[in-house]
Amino acid sequence: MAKVYVARPIPPEAEAYIAEHCEYEKWEGDGQITREELMRSLSDADGLLITGERIDDEFLDHAPKLKAVSNISVGYNNFDLEAMKRRGVIGTNTPDVLNETVADLALALMLSAARRVPELDRMVKEGKWEKGDEEPLYGVDVHGKTLGIIGMGRIGEAIARRARLGFNMKIQYYNRRRKPEMEGTLGAVYAPFDDLLQTSDFVLLMVPFTPETRRLMGREQFRMMKKSAIFINTSRGQTVDEEALTEALQTKEILAAGLDVFEQEPVSKDNPLLKLPNVVTLPHIGSATHQTRSAMALLAAKNLVAAVTGEEPPNVVPELKGQQSIKQ
The missing domain is CATH 3.40.50.720 (NAD(P)-binding Rossmann-like Domain)
Incomplete structure (x- = not known):
């Protein structure tokens, strides 16, 4: 079964969806996970659910098995697209629901x-x-x-x-x-x-x-x-x-x-x-309602599960569309 890491709190329905399809670990510390702690947690992860951590060569060096990164966001400027292409890592986002x-x-x-x-x-x-x-x-x-x-x-x-x-x-x-x-x-x-x-x-x-x-x-x-x-x-x-x-x-x-x-x-x-x-x-709250953030998290969970189980995720970012992970 694929293993994924959930790097931020998510609503129960999104966590339940991931648990139904994957083994998973989640960040349970105080505050936001640091980049260093996150990289230490990815040695055997096939998938990662995040909000905005920079995904670049340095980061991917610590995640040799990573197949997919799922952003709980419509934006994905945190993705180094060329680095992800070289490593065969799929990136997804959560458009439309917000x-x-x-x-x-x-x-x-x-x-x-x-x-x-x-x-x-x-x-x-x-x-x-x-x-x-x-x-x-x-x-x-x-x-x-x-x-x-x-x-x-x-x-x-x-x-x-x-x-x-x-x-x-x-x-x-x-x-x-x-x-x-x-x-x-x-x-x-x-x-x-x-x-x-x-x-x-x-x-x-x-x-x-x-x-x-x-x-x-x-x-x-x-x-x-x-x-x-x-x-x-x-x-x-x-x-x-x-x-x-x-x-x-x-x-x-x-x-x-x-x-x-x-x-x-x-x-x-x-x-x-x-x-x-x-x-x-305002403090960047464009999508910040309980209903919308829950919908975004569930969509991100579905994107992640699809990517790590060999399906086509609903929302692959355009620049990575058609790319299948090389890590089987």
Whole structure:
């Protein structure tokens, strides 16, 4: 029977699924397992279930029997794909099950930044709400505005549906491929990247992190945006030049931002973005609901079991698709 290692706590139903099909060990220590402890635990493991540990040559040297690594995440920039290809190791992720939950959070960030919800919540709780306060508390409307989505994948589509049908927003998007179905059903308009930045009231970044998208948003891009525009990032922190974003917010180059992700996570307490009143900051919780995280863990378990038992996993990452493990 195949042996797998579970490197983080998972819901009982996901653990039961693994137990039904494999021998397994799991991390039961305090806090998060260290990289060194994890590598020491993999000498005879056929499979590994993780969230984000870097899988590279150094790591794989400690796992000679490893056939598959299953990420409980839609992202997989922790995979050194070339190293995994050389070793015949399959990598999987958990797309789709988190689409609607992340879309909910993107709308929450848009509303919170536009209506200054965290800022005004603090003001009330600190006893600073004075009689006669009116205009100093004003925000901006979301309904009827133009939303520009950079990266119209399935999460982007879920966001677009909410924005168009719930808030009567005009949708424009930039993507590697046109989405005729979205254009037909929601009236979404494909726009060149620069045009989208210049004409959107809300710019929402929803791209995967790749070498091509690293710091996709920098000084030049923020300067193109309207001074009244709000920037939202629910993708990966490395897709944004944080220094440029901070400067754009400090100098009123853009109005506000809503961020669920940062270049360094957990974010440093000295990050200047945390000191700006016109920024809504969240601790990378896009998919963080009990229902969605449980669904992600179960899908990751199914991916892992399929890979180590010789079946085709449901969600092999695209760059490794068609690769069968050479470790039989």
